[in-house]
Amino acid sequence: MSSAGVAPRPWIAERLGITGGRRDAEHGQALVRLVLVPLFGIYIIVVLSFDGFNTIGEGLAVLAVIVYAPVSVVLFWHIVQRPGYFVWRRMLAMFGDYGAMTLAMAAGGMTMLPVYATLLWVTVGNGMRFGSRYLLAATCMALAAIAIATIFNAQWRAEPFVVVTLVLTTLIVPAYIDNLQRALRGALDEARAASQAKSNFLAQASHDLRQPIHAISLFTACLRDAGLGREERQMVENIDRSLHSVAGLFRSLLDIATLDSGKVEPKLAPVCVGDVIADVVRQYSEMAQWADVDLRAVPCGLVVRTDAALLSTMLQNIVSNALKYAPEAPVLIGCRRRGGRVAIEVHDRGPGIPEDHLGQVFDEFYQVRERGDRDVEGVGLGLSIVRRVGGLMGLEVGLRSTPGRGTSVVISGLEPCRNAAKPAVSATATAPSAVSGLRVLLIEDDEDVLLATATLLQKWGCVVEAQTGIPKTANAWDVMITDYDLGGRKTGADCILAVRKLVGRPIPAIIVTGHDETRVQRDLGDDTVPILAKPVRPAELRSVLTTEMVAAHH
Template sequence: MAKPTSTLRGWLARQLRMATGRIDAERGQALVRLVLVPLFDIYIVTVFASDGLNTLAERVTVIGVLAYFPISVMLLWHIVRRPGHFVWRRMVAMCGDYGAMTLAMAVGGMSMLPIYATLLWVTVGNGMRFGSGYLLAATCMALAAIAIATVFNEQWRSDPYIIITLVLTTLIVPAYINSLQRALRDALDEAREASLAKSNFLAQASHDLRQPIHAISLFTACLRDAGLGQEEQQLVENIDRSLHSVAGLFRSLLDIATLDSGKVEPKLAPVRVGDVIAEVVRQYSEMAQWADVELRAVQCSLVVRADPALLSTMLQNIVSNALKYAPGSPVLIGCRRRKGRVAIEVYDRGPGIPEEHLEQVFDEFYQVRERGDRDVEGVGLGLSIVRRVGGLMGLDVELRSTTGRGTSVVIDGLEPCAARAVKSSSAVMRAPSAMAGLRVLLVEDDEDVLLATATLLQKWGCVVQAEAGIPKTGSTWDVVITDYDLGGKKTGADCIVTVRQLIDRSIPAIVVTGHDETRVRQELGDDCVPILAKPVRPAELRSVLTTEIVARSH
C-alpha cells in the first residue's frame, strides 16, 4: 500500500502537470500557494517561538497562519472539482492570502518585514495570472495590508522611511508589470494577426495555384494517349514529373496552413497499418522510379486506432523526404510492436543528416544545406508537418541518422486495436474497362479544368455531361464529379444534394477540391463521398471512379 506522503506528492505532481499543460492560471496559483504557505508558516512559527510566544496576539497569529494551510488545500480541491472562472473564489483566495500576511506583519515587529517579499510576489502573481483588473485589486489589498500593519506595528511606525519604501515599491512594481503586460499583449496580438495572415495567404495561394496545375496535369494525361512519338512522350513525362513536384509543394503549403488554423481534429478509428503503407507505396511508386529508388514495404496485419487520413499524411511526407534526399538508394517501410504500442518505421540508405542539423530538421522551412549540395525540391515543411500531425494524435516522431549510412524516421505510440478495420478503398480491384459507357455528370466552374477533365474522361470511354454550375434538370447519370467551390455561394455539397433530388436516388459522388479535406468533409456530412485534393493525379481519379463502379455494382 502506498504511503500517504508519496500519494499526496504524486497527486500534487499530477495537478502541476495539468496546470502547466493546460495553462490553468487558477490551479497554478493554488499550487504555488501550497508551496509558499508551509514556508510562510515555518518562518513565522520559528520567529515567534524564539521569543517564547509571550503575547496573546502572537499565539493567535501562529494559530491563524497554521490554519491557513488546510484552507489552501480546500481551495485547490474546489478548483479541481469545479474548474473555471469564478470571481468570488479568486477574491476569497486573495483575501485569505493578504489576511494571513497582514496578521503576521501587524504582530511581528521588524522580524516580519521579510513577509513583504511574499506580499509583493503574491500581488504580481495575481496580475500576471488573472489580468490587469486583478492586479489593481491585489495592489489595493497590498496597500491596505501595509496600512493595517503600520497601525498595529509600533516598530514600523518608528521608521517612516520603511513605510514610504514599502508603499512606493507596492505602487511602482505592479504599475511597471502592468505596462509590460500591455506591451506583451499588443505584441502577441500582432504576432497572431501576422500568423493568421500568413496562414490565410498560404491557404489562398495554394488553392488558387492548384487550379491551373490541376488542369495542366489532366491535359498532360490526355497527351499520353494522343499517339505521340517517343521524343514527345519523353517531354510529356518530364512535364508530368515537374508537375508532381509542384503538386507536393502546394500540398505541404495547404497542410501547414490547415494546421495553423487549429481546425484539424483527429477522427480515430480502427485502421489496418498495412493498408495505409500499401497506399502510400502505390502513390509514390512513380516518384520512386524517377528517383531510381527501390521502395519496399514489409507486410503488416496490425490494426491500430488512428485517423487514417492524418496517418497517411505523416507517412507521405516521410517517404517523400526519403525519395528526395536519398535518391538511388533503397527505402524500406515496416511496422513493429514497441512496449505495447505499434510503431511505423521508414529506413533509407542515403547520405544521412549531419549531427548539427538533427535538432532543427523539424522546424518549419528548415532544410539541411551543406556547401556543394545539389538543389532539392521543397521548402522544408515535411518533417514539421509530420511532428505537428503526430502531436494531434498523441504520437511521437523519432529521427535517427548516421552520416554516410542513412536515416530512419519512426512514428511511435500507435494504440493496437482488436476491432476490425474498415477496408481501404484502394484495396478494391481496379477494372479500367468498366468505365466504358459510364455516364458522368462533371460540374466545375473553371473552364480549363472543366475542359481538361471532360477530355480525359472521354478518352477513358465515359459519356460526359460537362456543366459550369449545378444543373437544373436531371438525367440518367451514373456518377457525379464536382468541384467544391462552384461560385454564387454554392458548393459541391449543394450540388450533390440538388442532383440527388433531381434524379430521386443517392447517386455516387466524388468531390475535387483545393481546400482542406477536414473542412470539406464537415460541410458534406457524408463519410462515403470520396474527396480528391487538387491537383489530382489521373491515376488517382481513375482508381476512385473504378471503386465507385465496383461499389455500385454490389
C-alpha cells in the same frame, strides 16, 4: 506556428499569463500556492518560535497558516476537478492569500518584513496570470494588507519611511507590469493578425495556384494517351514530373497554413495501419520510380485508434523526404509493437544526416545542406509538419541517422485498438475500361479544369455531362464529381445534397478540392464521400471512380 518562422506561438501568451483566465493560468497559480504556503508557514513558525509566541496575534498567525495549508489543497483539487472561469473561486483564493500574509505581517514585527516580498510576488502574479482587473484588485488588497499591518505592528509604525517605501513599491511595480502587459498584448495582437493574414494568403494562394496545375496535370494525362512518339512521351513525362514537384510544394504550404489556423482537430477511429501504409506507397510509387528507389512496405494487420488522414499526411512527408534525400537507395516502411503501443518506422539507406544537423531538422524551412551538395526540391517544411501533426494526435516523432548508412524516422505512441477497422473496398484501376461506360456528372466552375477533366474522362470511355454549377434537371447519372468551391456561396456539400434530392437516390459522389481536406470533411459531415486534393493524379481519380462504383453495387 508560422510558415514565416517568426510568428507568435499560442503558448507564448499562456506562459506570460495574459490568457484572460484560462485553465492553465489558474492551475499554475494553485500549484505555486501549494509550494509557497508550507514554506511560508515554516518561516513564520521558525521566526516566531524564537520569541516564544508572546502575543495572541503571533499564535493566530501560526494557526492561520496551518489551517490555510489544507485549504490550498482543496482549492487545487477544485480547479483540477472543475476547470474553468469562476470569479468567486479566484477572489476566495486571493482573500485567503492576502489574509494570511496580513496576519503574519501584523503579528510578527520587523521579522515579518520579508513576507512583503511574497505579497508583491502574489500581487504581480495575479495580474500576470489573470489580467488587468485582477491586478487592480490584488494591488488594492496589498495596500490594505500594508495598512492593517502598520496599524497593529508597533515596529512598523516606528519606521514610517519603510512603510512609505512598501506603499510606493506596491503602487509602482504593478503599474509598470500592467503597462508592459498592455504593450505586449498589443504586439501579440498585431503579430497574430499578421500571422493569420499570412496563413490566409498562403491557403488562398495555394488553392488558386493548384487550379491551373490541376488542369495542366489532366491535360498531360490526355496527351500521354494520344499516341505520341517516344521523344514526345518523354517530354510529357518530364512535364508530369515537374508538376508533381510543384504540387508537393503547394501541399506543404497548405498544410502549414491549415496548422497555423488552429482548426485541425483529429477525428480518431479504428484504422488498419497496413492500409494507410499501402496507400502512401501507392501514391508515391511513380515518384519512387523517377528517383530509382525501391519503395517497399512490410505487411501489417495491426489496428490503431487514430486519424487516418493526418497519419497519412505524416507518412507522406516522411516518404517524400526519403525519396528526395536518398535517391537510388531502398526505402522500407513497417510497424511494430513497442511497450504496449504501435510504432511506424520508415528506413532508408541514403547518405544520412550529419550529427550537427540533427537538432534542427524539425525546424521550419530548414534543409540539410553541405558545401557542394546538389539542389533538392522543397522548402524544408516536411519534418516540421510531421512533428506538428504528431503533436496534435499525441504521437512522438523520432529520428536516427548515421552518415553513410541511412536515416530512420519513427512515429510512436499509436494506441492499439481491438475494434475492427472499416474494411477498404478493393478496386483495380489499371485499365481505363474499368470505368468505361460510366455516366458522370462533372461540376466545376473553372472552365480549364472542367475541360481537362471532361476530356480525360471521355478518353477513359465515360459519358460526361459537364456543368459549371448545380444542375436544374435530373439525368441518369452513375456518379458525380464536384469541385468544392462552386461560386455563388455554394459548395460541393450543397451540390451533393441538391443532386441527390434531384435524382431521388444517394448517387455516389466525389469531391475534388484545393482546400484542406480536413476542413472540407468537417463541412461535408459525411466520411463516405471521397475527397481528392488538387492536383489529382489521374490514376488516383480512376481508382476512386472504380472504388465508388464497386461500393455502390454492393
